[in-house]
Amino acid sequence: xxxxxxxxxxxxxxxITVTDFEQLDSIIERYFPNKFFYLKHxxxxxxxxxxxxxxxxxxxxxxxxxxSTKKSSLLEIMRGLDKxxxxxxxxxASFVSGARDIExxxxxxxxxxxxxxxxxxxxxxxxxxxxxxxxxxxxxLDGFGYVRHTGFGEVGVHENVRFNWCAxxxxxxxxxxxxxGHLGHRLLFLHLExxxxxxxxxxxxxIRMITEDRDYNEKxxxxxxxxxxxxxxxxxxxxxxxTWNTAMDEQSAKQLIVRAAxxxxxxxxxxxxxxxxxTIFEEPTRLTQSFYNICRGYALMHDRTHVIFNDVESVxxxxxxxxxPERKKLLLALLEQNGEIDADxxxxxxxxxxxRVLDDFTNFETLNIVEFVQDNxxxxxxxxxxxxxxxxxxxxxxxxLHN
Numbered sequence: 001x002x003x004x005x006x007x008x009x010x011x012x013x014x015x016i017t018v019t020d021f022e023q024l025d026s027i028i029e030r031y032f033p034n035k036f037f038y039l040k041h042x043x044x045x046x047x048x049x050x051x052x053x054x055x056x057x058x059x060x061x062x063x064x065x066x067x068s069t070k071k072s073s074l075l076e077i078m079r080g081l082d083k084x085x086x087x088x089x090x091x092x093a094s095f096v097s098g099a100r101d102i103e104x105x106x107x108x109x110x111x112x113x114x115x116x117x118x119x120x121x122x123x124x125x126x127x128x129x130x131x132x133x134x135x136x137x138x139x140x141l142d143g144f145g146y147v148r149h150t151g152f153g154e155v156g157v158h159e160n161v162r163f164n165w166c167a168x169x170x171x172x173x174x175x176x177x178x179x180x181g182h183l184g185h186r187l188l189f190l191h192l193e194x195x196x197x198x199x200x201x202x203x204x205x206x207i208r209m210i211t212e213d214r215d216y217n218e219k220x221x222x223x224x225x226x227x228x229x230x231x232x233x234x235x236x237x238x239x240x241x242x243t244w245n246t247a248m249d250e251q252s253a254k255q256l257i258v259r260a261a262x263x264x265x266x267x268x269x270x271x272x273x274x275x276x277x278x279t280i281f282e283e284p285t286r287l288t289q290s291f292y293n294i295c296r297g298y299a300l301m302h303d304r305t306h307v308i309f310n311d312v313e314s315v316x317x318x319x320x321x322x323x324x325p326e327r328k329k330l331l332l333a334l335l336e337q338n339g340e341i342d343a344d345x346x347x348x349x350x351x352x353x354x355x356r357v358l359d360d361f362t363n364f365e366t367l368n369i370v371e372f373v374q375d376n377x378x379x380x381x382x383x384x385x386x387x388x389x390x391x392x393x394x395x396x397x398x399x400x401l402h403n
Contacts, residue, residue: 021302027226028077031219032070037402038063038192039074040301041294041314043227045188046115046166048297050083051234053241055296057289058141060165062121064172064321065192071168072119077223078166081231083114095140108140111163118167125169125176134179141165141186177324181270185282188290191321234300244296248306256312257295259389260319261287267323267331269367276366291315309394316395317402330360331369331390332403339391340373340382 028036045061063071078084087094087107095108107116124133140161172180172189180187214222265284272278295307298314320328333349334341343357350357361381364370370381389395 021230024226024230028223031214031223032073032077034195035070035074035192037317038071038190039077040298041190041317042074042166043078044297044301044314045294045318046117046164047078047081047083047231048234048300049164049293050113050115051238051242051300052293052296053243055293056160056162057286057293058161058163058165059188059290059293060141060167060186061188061190061294061318062166063168063192064170064189065168066170066194069192069194071192073220075117075119075166075168076220077227078115078117080224080228081115082235084117085111085114086117086119088119095136108161112161113163115164115166118165121167121169125172130176131179138184138186172324174324177268178270181268181280181282185268185322186286187322188318189321190318242300242305245306250306250308252309253295253307253312254292256309256389256395257291257307257315258284258288260312260315261291263387263390264319264322266367266369267319267327271363271366279366291318294318313398313401316398320399320403326360327364327367330364332399334370334381334383335390335396335399339388340380342375342378342380344378 025036025040028039032039042061042063045059049055049059063074065071079086095106261284264287265281268282270280272280292307294315295311299305299307299311302311320331323331329350330346333346336349337345343354343361346352346357346360347354350360352360358379361370361372361379364381365372369384369387371384373380373382383390390399
């Protein structure tokens with residue numbers, strides 16, 4: 001792994017020519033340590049896919065994390081990209097407002113084949129009319145346009161509008177997960193973990209910042225220019241867009257993409273508390289297509305027009321982080337215990353009480369993820385055979401890159 005001292009000196013000027021993925025990695029890691037993992041997935045999903053011909057389904061990937069995780073800074077690195085449209089003050093009504101005096105007009109027509117970037121989207125999930133807002137976004141993220149009627153008559157766009165959306169928020173409340181499930185999931189997430197630094201490490205980092213490091217805005221500018229140069233290379237290579245070589249896609253990669261989509265479908269099921277038989281599952285077709293497109297964006301960033309097995313790293317992290325946190329926690333515990341865990345073990349790992357653990361186990365059974373194991377001494381569950389692929393050593397290694 002490249003260390004800080006191994007990185008090349010960055011020239012004083014911020015005009016940078018980036019010729020390959022590894023060089024981009026080195027530059028971002030120098031100025032925003034341990035953050036390129038997240039940026040590369042955001043760029044793959046939100047931006048790289050815009051160069052691929054034939055994609056019509058919008059992709060929305062939101063960064064989740066505390067303010068200290070620099071999630072908004074990562075999105076700021078995208079500012080200046082030709083196909084990125086920033087909205088610092090976001091209102092859902094701006095997509096199709098119907099107002100005649102708004103400079104630039106409605107947002108939706110301007111988003112065609114572009115990536116909407118919203119560095120601070122927390123206000124969206126505090127909206128008093130959240131169900132209506134999410135309902136509107138569900139329609140928009142279907143890619144079919146959006147039309148409504150106002151005092152000025154019919155406004156909006158009838159035809160398909162393909163765009164991507166990258167944003168940053170702090171967290172999703174449990175009631176919002178339920179609401180998303182009832183309206184139809186369209187959002188994908190990537191969670192930035194807090195770095196567990198010792199006090200001494202924090203002190204040393206801050207001392208280095210004020211004595212050796214560049215100013216924050218200068219670091220941001222260098223990284224922006226590096227990303228811009230990188231995608232200018234792709235634009236120059238494919239001036240008419242990328243025609244995907246589907247025949248070269250690895251079968252193992254396609255199989256893993258489908259499996260990841262089916263796993264997330266189960267993880268995001270909405271359980272009716274009064275009748276578990278009424279559990280709502282999303283249609284896996286959309287998830288599969290979204291995951292495939294993200295993998296294609298990731299492959300293109302590695303100068304390929306076909307998907308290989310290792311590209312699926314880009315969606316395994318999204319698969320886990322797009323599930324409610326408590327369900328992700330139980331799934332990771334199952335993987336840590338080789339696919340089988342009992343109530344005592346999970347009480348210790350989760351710090352939950354016995355009733356809560358049994359509820360979690362029962363929910364996973366309802367979601368068709370696990371089955372109970374016959375044991376007269378303790379309640380125990382194990383992964384169903386269709387999800388045993390998660391226990392493969394290669395998959396575990398990919399998952400550990402993020403968790």
